[in-house]
Amino acid sequence: MITFCITLGTITNVPIITVAMYNDRTQREKDRMAEAITEDVVKILHVQKKDVIIVFQEEPRGNWYASGIRL
Secondary structure (H helix, E strand, C coil): CEEEEEEECCCCCCEEEEEEEECCCCHHHHHHHHHHHHHHHHHHHCCCHHHCEEEEEEECHHHCEECCEEC
């Protein structure tokens, strides 16, 4: 499961993308995902690559619930 949250900074409109996901991904997978997200954000929001911030929040599978049921 992967969820996204995009926040624009209140002062500079810097996009901060938070990606919440299970903690079983490799560093290479996260690197590739960050590269792909950054490219799309640059194209869609017309910002500079250096201004895109991506944060991975990783949680064990046992911490994910939907409708009160563990996923």
